[in-house]
Amino acid sequence: MIKYLVYILLVAMVVTSCKKDLHSSVFDQSADQRLNKVLADYQSILVAAPYGWVAKVVPNPEQNNNVYAFWFKFNDSNRVVSRWQNQPSLSSSYRLKALQQPELIFDTYTYLHLLADPEQKVPGAQLGTGLKSDFELEIISGSADSFVLKGKYNGSDITMSRAAAKDTSGAIVLPGYLLAGNYKSTSVRTGYKTTQAAGIIANTWKFDDVKAANPLKFAGTVSIDYSDLGGSGWQYNIFVKDNTTKDVTITINAVMQSQIKEGSFKILDQSYDPASGRIYIKTFYTNSAGADRVNEEILLRQ
């Protein structure tokens, strides 16, 4: 009996020992080959945009609300042309690389690196850390119209959207920020001696100049200096949903909030005309010394 068992075992071994497809993968290609294909596909999408890409960069998004706009045009030989603010276009290199994730790396210096430069190249940058921005970017997703990227070391949020012909020169316009741009501002700020109800005006401040409304990381929201106090870092944050609405949402930024009497800010009146780009704001707050302030401001789109 034992003998037969041994024979059966041996025959079974002979039959099964040659089963070769144990090693074959469920995929046609190896992981590396598939990864390279993903990179090649991303590259061809990047290159295919005829007018390049408009990039919205939010450095250090956990502590920062500001947004920086760039324009990039990639070619198929690892070169990228960058535009930023009113600087001349600049050519540098990029490459796509598979690390933990597929990555887009701006591997020689261009405008994007100004934000990350530890030698303080932009306002607000700290010596040694810059704005905590990124130029080594993980590709979260990518399609013919948009890329979602995440900074590898500082978690910067970067989205790139396919640009149109008008984006290849002039101001770089981020999509989705209808209010962004320059405004002619006329404002009168009234300082009451004590309360507005008491009615004794101690001083008035007039401001008449051009201000920029800059995109913030919150979709559709821009920041613009509060009356004549932009130098103190005081700003309105203004949000508009779309081009058909006449309602804007106005709040104040954290700097202003922390320097006035808590919870005293309120909007007395506001209106927005999408056709002419005229914003009217009348707001109120009580300062830390208990005196009331009213600001009436007209912003006219340039």
Add this chain to the structure above:
Amino acid sequence: MKYLKSFISLVIIACVVIACNKKETLDTNITGLGGDSWIQSPIDKWLYDSMIKPYNIEMKYKWDQSEFDKSLILVPPTENTVIPVTQDIISIWITPYNKTSGDSTFMKINTPKQIMLSGSIALQSNGNAVAGLAEGGLKILLFGINSYSRKDSGRVADMAHLIHHEYTHILNQKKNYPIAFNKVTPDGYTGNWSALPPEDNSWTRGFVTNYARKEPGEDIAELVSTMLVMGRARYDYTLYHPFPEYPDSLNNPTGISLLRAKEKIVVDYFRDAYNLDFYSLQTAVQQQIYNVLHR
């Protein structure tokens, strides 16, 4: 029958043995082997002809975080600084050694195999900025090249000091310097080197810079690079007149004799370990710094 059984058993055993004797072809193309690749630019071609072909030195300028300490916050170099910096490094570092040793053989053998460039300076958490690092005899890291200018004599001297300092480490890592060097000023080394009061004059204690007081390895690198970049005449003058505002430091016999003792060890080390005449090297470096500034 008995034989038949044995025969069948043998055949089956043979089958088992042979069945797994599968020949594998080991010519699989391993994806990604050979490192990063990109379309070669004119800069890459220039670097290949000027550094890789003659000296097998890879001048790496494209961003690669893995080359740096991850705690450092850096940015890559601006492309248009790469070639000028490399040209000047060749002039103030490689050319003098070639001239002194007779031909390029010495540098072909003894150069580090990689120089990694960073655009920005490397600020450390203690506030000190590191200008360069040398690792394991094979690699030099240079920081802050985006602000380099060959028209600025201070920057050229700093770059010369840096590359000769780091290269001294590389030479020391290949052949150790005499242990006697450590015993010239054994009490002068301090972890507090970066916060010494101005009246604690390093020259009068046998050191050319405060950084030299960190440890003997940095001491010899600072001494070699200072002597090469200053040149013999200016070095000798400085030795006797280190700090005019501190009368004690003028013709300070202790400092002079300690530094002369170190100088002798350095000169002997270059001769014995590498068969190089240090004073000829000093002259050649001076000529080349002049050439770079008048390029």
